[in-house]
Amino acid sequence: MSVREKVALVTGAGSGIGEAVADALAAHGAAVAVCDVDAEAAAKVAASLAERHGVRTTGVGADISDSAAVRTAVEQVTAALGPVDVLVNNAAVDVIGRFVDSDEETWDRIIAVNLRGTITVTRAVLDPMIERGGGRIVHIASDAGRVGSSGEVVYSATKGGVIAFGKALAREVARHGITVNCVCPGPTDTALLGQVADYSQRMYDATVRAIPLRRVARPDEIAGVVAFLASDDAAYMTGQTLSVSGGLTMV
Template identity: 80%
Template sequence: MDATDPVALVTGAGRGIGAAIAAELAARGHRIAVCDLDRAAAADVAADITERHGVKTAAVVADIADSAAVRAAVTEAEAALGPVDVLVNNAAIDVIGRFVDSTEDSWDRIIAVNLRGTITVTRAVLDGMIERDRGRIVHIASDAGRVGSSGEVVYSATKGGIIAFGKALAREVARHGITVNSVCPGPTDTALLGQVADYSRRMYEATLRAIPLRRVGQPADIAGVVGFLASDAAAYLTGQTISVSGGLTML
């Protein structure tokens, strides 16, 4: 690996889907900026990726709801690795529960991280991509943003907003050789799915029974699709929304 290898910045990469995406892109030859709110988790993932894949990594910390922290993290990542060629907006939060039991504070935080955070990180890398006339942006949205999800009303709204943001941005930046696509995981083996099970075991089990492929998704299932979208093989694909749900949603 050398200084000509592309650089990928993955948010929320300290665990789960984000860590799997970072590893997948490293296996494809990318240098990786592992961005997470948890400094220790980001450092552990970065070290593991370097050991397993022999690529240069950097662990950077940011609360993506904080625009100053985002700018600082991008500056740090680019100083360590070079300009960001691939951005994967994966970081997100949720609070499972009935909408009528939720609070304005929880709405504000979910919106600030999931929707505004995605917009903020994208804006922080976009000027460089435009200047270089190339780039790949992949948003990790959710099937909740396409069909809705009980117990995740505000989360669903933010993920639907991310999908719309990606489509509109794809139109604006296509002339600069930048593609923007969204990946929508269905039920996936992460801490968030554990929250769903805790909220309603009946809903959790009914959802799993409805998956045609008869299994919960794994983070690696999502990572493979992101790896494709970040590659030259997807150079003519932009503004698209791809569900990775074992057939649970077919839109």
């Protein structure tokens, strides 16, 4: 898979799936910008990638719900590494619980990060991609956005929105050589899945039992699919939504 010397920006890359995606892209030779709301975590991951893979990296801190912070982060990435060729929109938040027990403040935060944040970061890198006549955009959505997930109603809504946004954008930018695809992880061994276990161990156990492969995913198993979509090997794929869920959803 060829991403060598491309500049990749991965949001929410200070840990979990985002960190694994950044690692996979760096392992294949990309220069990687690690973006996270935790600037210290972003810097640590970036330094580790540079040491282990010998690629150019930079770490930037940004809350993607803040459009000014996003613009500043993209400017920093461009100054350090060059224009963004590959964008992976991974950053997301969730609060596990019944919808009837949730409040507007929680809804607003989830929507601001997961949906509006994805739109904001995408818009910030799009003009240079159009000018250069190419680019790869990969959204990390969720199967919750395809089939719904109890205890994650607003989260499911935002991820459904991300999927629809990706499809519509793919149609608009295809003529510029830019592809847009979504990856929908199933249950994955991250802090977010830990929230499910904390909320209800019974729910967690039932979810794992329902997975045909009988286990949750490792972050690197999601990252490999993302790296493929970011590569030249996926040049003729756009507007697609791929589930990586161990067979939990087959849609």
